[in-house]
Structures are given as structure tokens and as C-alpha cells.
Amino acid sequence: MAASPALEAPETVDRQGRRWFYRHPLVIRLAHWINAAVLLVLLMSGLQIFNAHPALYWGAVSTFDDPALAITSEQGRDGRSHGVVTVGTHSLDTTGVLGLSRAEGGTEVERAFPSWATLPADQDLATGRRWHFLFAWLLVINGAVYLLYGLFSGQLRRRLIPDGDQIRDFGGSVKEHLLLRFPEGTEAKRYNVIQKLTYLVLVLGLLPAMVLAGLAMSPGMDAAWPWLTELFGGRQSARSVHFIAAGLIVLFVVVHVLLVLVSGLVNNMRGMITGWFSLGRDREHAR
Amino acid sequence: MILHRRKLLTGGAGLMGTALLGGCDRFAGTETGRRTLQVGEDANLYVQRLLMSPATLAREFPAAMISPWFKPNGTIDPPDRAYRALAAQKFAAFRLTVDGLVETPLSLSLADLRALPSRTQITRHDCVEGWSCIGQWAGVPLAEVLKRAGLKPQARYAVFHCADTLEYAGSQDGAFLRPGHPGAVREAYVQLAAAEDWGGAPTATDAPKDDWGQGSADSEPEDKRTPIRYYESIDLYDAVNPQTILAYDLNGKPLPVSNGAPLRLRVERQLGYKQAKYVMRVELVGSLAGIGQGGGGYWEDRGYEWYAGI
Numbered sequence: 308m309a310a311s312p313a314l315e316a317p318e319t320v321d322r323q324g325r326r327w328f329y330r331h332p333l334v335i336r337l338a339h340w341i342n343a344a345v346l347l348v349l350l351m352s353g354l355q356i357f358n359a360h361p362a363l364y365w366g367a368v369s370t371f372d373d374p375a376l377a378i379t380s381e382q383g384r385d386g387r388s389h390g391v392v393t394v395g396t397h398s399l400d401t402t403g404v405l406g407l408s409r410a411e412g413g414t415e416v417e418r419a420f421p422s423w424a425t426l427p428a429d430q431d432l433a434t435g436r437r438w439h440f441l442f443a444w445l446l447v448i449n450g451a452v453y454l455l456y457g458l459f460s461g462q463l464r465r466r467l468i469p470d471g472d473q474i475r476d477f478g479g480s481v482k483e484h485l486l487l488r489f490p491e492g493t494e495a496k497r498y499n500v501i502q503k504l505t506y507l508v509l510v511l512g513l514l515p516a517m518v519l520a521g522l523a524m525s526p527g528m529d530a531a532w533p534w535l536t537e538l539f540g541g542r543q544s545a546r547s548v549h550f551i552a553a554g555l556i557v558l559f560v561v562v563h564v565l566l567v568l569v570s571g572l573v574n575n576m577r578g579m580i581t582g583w584f585s586l587g588r589d590r591e592h593a594r
Numbered sequence: 595m596i597l598h599r600r601k602l603l604t605g606g607a608g609l610m611g612t613a614l615l616g617g618c619d620r621f622a623g624t625e626t627g628r629r630t631l632q633v634g635e636d637a638n639l640y641v642q643r644l645l646m647s648p649a650t651l652a653r654e655f656p657a658a659m660i661s662p663w664f665k666p667n668g669t670i671d672p673p674d675r676a677y678r679a680l681a682a683q684k685f686a687a688f689r690l691t692v693d694g695l696v697e698t699p700l701s702l703s704l705a706d707l708r709a710l711p712s713r714t715q716i717t718r719h720d721c722v723e724g725w726s727c728i729g730q731w732a733g734v735p736l737a738e739v740l741k742r743a744g745l746k747p748q749a750r751y752a753v754f755h756c757a758d759t760l761e762y763a764g765s766q767d768g769a770f771l772r773p774g775h776p777g778a779v780r781e782a783y784v785q786l787a788a789a790e791d792w793g794g795a796p797t798a799t800d801a802p803k804d805d806w807g808q809g810s811a812d813s814e815p816e817d818k819r820t821p822i823r824y825y826e827s828i829d830l831y832d833a834v835n836p837q838t839i840l841a842y843d844l845n846g847k848p849l850p851v852s853n854g855a856p857l858r859l860r861v862e863r864q865l866g867y868k869q870a871k872y873v874m875r876v877e878l879v880g881s882l883a884g885i886g887q888g889g890g891g892y893w894e895d896r897g898y899e900w901y902a903g904i
């Protein structure tokens with residue numbers, strides 16, 4: 308049986324006392340950075356849209372008196388306004404960030420997400436929607452290019468599907484990862500099993516679910532494809548799923564950026580900008 | 595050295611982020627920016643229409659799913675004197691005008707409209723803000739009305755002229771009256787309206803009388819303030835859909851004033867701000883260029899999409 312694709316070194320070069328590995332092909336690099344910019348615009352314009360009605364519900368319709376989640380501004384016992392996040396029966400004072408925050412210039416405003424987190428910064432649903440839908444198309448086109456390229460070049464399989472030995476040593480890999488020990492040499496040519504599974508869930512699960520939940524909120528799509536809205540349990544459920552999935556993507560990005568920082572910012576950034584990733588100084592190590 | 599590069603990278607990323615987002619807002623404010631951002635709307639219209647036909651229906655729901663309270667929004671009590679006079683008489687004097695590019699202009703009373711074929715549908719109303727309500731609507735299919743008026747071949751759009759004033763053109767009051775977005779309920783403005791007893795002034799069109807054809811009895815010709823009343827438009831693709839109705843009943847009862855009495859449009863495959871309330875006149879046109887500022891509706895002229903299928 309042939310060696311697993313990950314171990315067939317596509318390209319390595321020795322230069323300046325280091326062994327270099329061409330880790331990210333151009334299409335993947337472009338897709339990565341376009342995705343990063345597009346997701347930022349989608350997140351911030353999405354928060355702008357959420358601010359127009361900062362409450363979530365389950366089912367087909369809104370139960371206005373009984374939202375699953377609400378971000379509001381309420382008068383506290385001290386007579387002052389407070390930002391409050393309510394989830395079910397639990398409330399949390401979030402003054403300064405959620406519900407009540409300061410706009411540019413220092414004036415206190417009642418808005419779910421603060422102006423620094425929304426696009427546009429001011430309350431402007433119409434423009435927020437235009438940004439959101441234009442960039443949703445860019446996300447879909449960029450994602451389609453990435454998936455088609457990944458599928459036909461074998462990159463998707465090489466990057467996202469764990470190899471047999473990785474699945475067998477799942478526990479060891481989790482331990483190494485938690486101790487923030489990162490492999491060098493040949494092993495650094497492939498993602499570890501947790502990375503692979505995380506990217507797999509993101510690329511084939513979370514991002515497509517995000518797009519579908521967004522479409523399920525559209526009255527036009529609901530007429531054309533009623534099964535899609537039904538799949539999410541109704542329009543308001545789709546809206547809640549869309550919001551939660553956005554939160555999970557933000558969580559992914561935070562962890563992703565932290566791990567990029569601790570596992571060698573320069574090498575990682577060089578890899579994703581030029582494609583070349585250093586496997587280490589020691590030639591013996593980088594067989 | 596490494597540390598320095600790291601600082602440079604993170605600092606640079608932060609700076610780029612701030613510049614990018616400030617730049618986004620500036621870009622959106624330019625003409626090129628506005629046009630670029632509209633590309634998404636064009637794509638949505640094109641693709642959604644590929645996925646449906648003029649006859650595709652929005653989903654209909656069982657009676658058990660009707661929302662206990664159908665949230666009224668936008669205008670909930672038109673301040674206009676002419677409208678209030680009609681409402682006081684339970685709309686006995688109401689006439690719907692159908693004109694523009696039609697063979698036979700019509701003037702229909704509520705009794706006339708109720709005598710036409712009717713359609714009842716339980717559908718979900720989706721506000722642009724994000725919330726939804728389910729209600730049962732009964733009304734006359736717009737296609738039945740248009741069939742009787744007879745379309746001229748140049749007709750492309752149906753424009754709905756409404757009775758409710760949202761603001762005054764070019765006046766400071768206008769800025770104060772203007773709701774922030776389609777979902778904003780304007781109770782405060784209505785109180786103000788009652789105090790000032792406004793309405794009935796000439797409209798923004800060049801016609802010397804109210805553009806929805808209620809006569810000029812109440813008009814104050816010398817009033818410098820030109821009221822801007824709600825207006826909306828749909829194309830014939832949506833106009834001939836069986837679910838596109840001029841609704842006179844909500845949940846089995848005559849439409850309440852807060853939900854658009856005596857007549858509101860239902861165009862079920864689009865968002866709430868397309869469902870024009872207080873409809874007084876249906877005008878058939880070949881182009882939207884002459885309507886308001888050319889966007890095709892009150893909110894469209896304030897940045898919202900004309901195609902509200904998403």
C-alpha cells in the first residue's frame with residue numbers, strides 16, 4: 308500500500324541552514340486571507356443587523372414577551388440605565404459593552420452591540436444589510452473556489468482528513484496539543500489530528516451551516532425551498548442558529564490566532580503569505 | 595529582532611484593522627461605494643428568481659400557528675387629517691384608485707373590492723429587523739384588480755401610494771419625524787401629529803390635489819411643507835402571484851388601523867416594508883424613475899433594497 312498522501316513530501320528545499328516545506332499553495336493562501344477579511348465584514352455587519360432587533364427566539368415566529376436571548380437597556384435600582392443580557396431567566400449586567408455603551412465622542416447610547424463592533428459604526432440597518440449580502444456572496448464564491456480546488460488537488464483530503472496513525476494515537480496528540488508542544492521536522496508537514504478535525508468541522512460544518520441558516524431567514528428562499536427553513540425548525544430558529552454559529556466562528560478565530568502566536572508567529576505567517584514553512588534548523592531532525 | 599518583527603506585525607494588523615473599518619464607512623458613503631454595495635441586491639434578485647416562478651407560493655401555515663398578537667409597526671396611526679376623516683366614517687367614503695398605464699382607470703369602494711374574488715392565506719410576516727409574526731389575511735388578488743383595469747403593454751411596475759405621512763420634505767420637522775428604520779413604531783410622532791393637526795397638504799407630486807385622489811378639500815395650498823407619504827412598488831412578476839393580495843381582513847376581522855386599514859398590500863415572498871399599509875392608489879408605471887427619488891419606495895429611497903426577498 309502506498310504511503311499516506313501527507314507523508315509524500317510535495318516539496319522541501321534546504322536553504323540558509325533550514326529545511327523549508329512548501330506548505331500552502333497559492334489558491335489556499337488567497338482563499339485564507341480573503342476569508343479572513345470577508346468574515347470580519349460579515350461579523351460586524353451581522354452585529355449591525357442584530358442590533359435592529361436584539362432578541363432571539365426558537366420556532367417559526369417571535370414570542371416577544373419571552374425571548375430566548377435579549378440584549379436590552381434597563382433602568383436599575385440606582386436610577387441609572389444599565390446594559391443587560393438576558394438568557395432565559397438569567398440576567399447579566401453588561402453596561403459599557405452590551406446594551407449600553409459609549410459611542411465615538413463619549414455619549415452613552417442604548418444599543419445591543421457597541422459601535423466599535425458594528426459596520427457601519429452608527430445605527431444603520433440599510434447599509435449593514437448591503438455590506439452583509441455583498442460579502443455573503445464573496446464568502447460563498449471564495450468558499451466554492453477553495454472547496455473545488457481542495458477536492459481536485461487532493462489538498463482537502465491531505466489537510467483535513469486524519470491519517471490512520473493519527474486516529475490511533477488520538478490521546479497522545481491531544482496531550483501534546485494541550486501542553487502546547489508543537490512537532491518539528493517531518494511531522495510538522497501535516498496538521499495534527501485536532502487541527503484536522505477542527506478545520507474539518509469549520510470548513511464542512513460551521514461555514515456551510517452559517518450560509519444555509521442565513522438563506523433560511525429569507526422569505527424568498529422560504530418560498531423557493533421551504534424544506535431549508537424547516538430544516539432549522541423555522542425562521543426564528545434559523546436566526547438563532549445563525550447567531551450561535553457566528554459565535555462559534557469567533558471562538559475558532561480567537562483560538563486559531565492564539566495558537567498561531569504560540570506556535571511561531573513568524574513561521575506561520577510566512578507560511579500563509581509565501582507558502583514556505585520552516586521545518587527546523589536541525590537537518591537530522593528534518594529528515 | 596524576532597520580537598521587533600512580532601510587534602511590527604501585530605501593531606500593523608491593529609492599525610490596518612482600524613483603517614479598514616473607518617475606510618469601509620467612508621467607502622459606503624461615496625457614489626461608487628453605494629453602487630458596489632448594490633451588486634449584492636442584484637445577485638439576490640437574479641438568483642432567487644432562478645429558483646422560483648411567478649406562481650411560486652410562500653409557505654402557508656395552519657390556523658393553530660397564528661400569532662396571538664400581530665405586531666404593528668411603521669406607521670400605526672396615520673396623522674393625516676384626510677385619513678382620519680375616512681377612518682371616523684369606518685371608510686365608507688374610501689375609494690381605491692387604479693390608474694397610470696391601464697386601459698380603464700378604476701375607482702373601487704370597499705364593497706366593490708369585497709365583491710371581487712377573494713383569497714385567504716395564513717402566512718409569516720418577516721420584518722427587515724429580524725422578527726416574524728404569523729397572521730391570516732383575506733383580500734382581493736391584485737391580479738384580479740389589474741385584469742379589470744387592463745394593463746397597457748408598457749406597464750412594468752405597480753406603485754402603491756399610501757395615506758400616511760412619514761415626514762415633510764426638506765423641513766426640520768421632517769428630520770424629527772423620520773423613523774430610523776422600517777420597524778420603528780412612531781407613537782411619539784403620532785402624538786405630535788395630533789397636537790399640530792397636520793395632514794392634508796399638497797403632496798410631493800406636481801398634482802394640485804392629494805396624489806391618492808382624495809380631492810383637495812383639506813389641502814392648504816400655501817403650506818410650504820410637502821408631506822411625504824408612504825409609497826412602495828413591486829414588479830409584475832410579483833404583482834401576478836396568486837398570494838399578492840390587497841388585504842382587507844386580518845385574522846377574520848376587518849383590518850385594524852394599526853395594521854393598515856382599510857387596505858394593505860401582501861406580497862408574501864418579500865420582507866415587511868414591502869407590505870404597504872393604508873393603500874389609497876395603485877399606479878401602473880413603466881419605470882420607477884419618476885416615483886419619489888427613484889428607488890421605488892419610501893425605504894428604498896433611504897437606502898433599503900428594492901428587492902426585499904432576503
